[in-house]
Amino acid sequence: MTQLANPDLAARARTLLDLHEAPEILTLANVWDVVSAQVVADTGARALATASHSIASSFGYADGENIPLELHLDMVRRIVQAVDLPVSMDFEAGYGNPGETARRAIEIGVVGGNLEDQMKPLDQAVAAVEAVMAAGREAGIEFVLNARTDAVLRADKGAPRAQTIDEAIRRGRAFLEAGAPVVFVPGLVARDEIQTVAQAFGPRKLTVISVPGVSLPVSELQELGVARVSTGPFxxxxxxxxxxxxxxxxLAGGTLPAGTRPLN
Structure with missing residues (x-):
């Protein structure tokens, strides 16, 4: 049964969805703790996204759901409470129960999230997407799921590139049909591939990650119809x-950098 949503939570969710659907690309510099969230928020950011890899590293855990969910959620809760912006949480593959993990994230004020498919059978991956979207409806909010397919990241090195891109499109379309507002395809950096996938998904449906020294400028990604660019652990x-x-x-006998600012 759909609950009567907290008005502030519902408004933040709607704001985050609007930011994905607007003509201007949504740029998210991922954060991992309270001070990084505050520093990024102070740049004029319109929303925040957490990086699971970075949060895990902060506590000494390797990426890949090695950090206990309770600890992960506690840090995200602190971030949500420290800023006045919509926050999207990277909850990896959902810690074994994507719907329940999404519900717990929503309870602490999260209004969007990343969910990895890890190249599981497509019916299982679609069911996970549906479970997360159902959690949003039950909470009475328009949860902004950034459904991630690892089709490019996990592709066999010897596989034809066109086949890999086709698989990313096949899985991404299935996630969109299951209700996800946008689809994240990490590993896309070439202009022609980004353009192909963006056109296949439709306007404002593709998310990519900005990789240092490799990715296109954000302004060019916007021209290609990308909805969102994030930075993950970078x-x-x-x-x-x-x-x-x-x-x-x-340690080499010098000094700390001139221009260092008191940001905390």
């Missing part, structure tokens, strides 16, 4: 690279 790696470089310079 924003944390940017921060850690700066930290390690600064520490190395200091």
């Amino acid at each position: 924003t944390q790696r940017v921060a850690l690279t700066a930290l390690q470089d600064a520490a190395a310079a200091l």
Whole structure:
């Protein structure tokens, strides 16, 4: 049974969905703790997305649902409470129960999420998408599921590239038909492939990840009809690279970088 949604939660969900459907691409610099969320929010970001890899790393866990769900949810809850923006949570493959995980995420104020298919049989992957969307309806919100297919990431190296792209399109269309507003296809970086998949899904339906030194500029992704670009673990790696470089310079007899700002 559909519940009477918290008005603020419903409004945040609607805002996040509107941001995906608007002509302007939604750019999300993924966050992993309260201070990273606050720093990104202060740039004028319109929404936030968490990075499961980065949150796990912060607690000493490897990526891949190794961090306990309770600990993962607790950090996301802290992020949600620290900012006045819609927050989307990366809940990996759903911790064995995508619908229940989505319900628990919604309870702490999350209004969108990433769900990996891990190339499971398509009927199972579609059922997982349907379970997450049902959790949103039960909560009375328009949950923004960024349904992820690993068709490109997990493709056999010897497989014809056109076959790999066709499989990503097949799975992505199935997720869209199951109710997901957008589909995430990590591994797409070439202009022609992004354009092919974006056209196959329809306007404002494709999400890609920005990979340092490889990906197209956000402005060009917008021209290709991409709905959303995120950064996954790469924003944390940017921060850690700066930290390690600064520490190395200091240990070598230098100083900390000029221009360092008091952001916390």
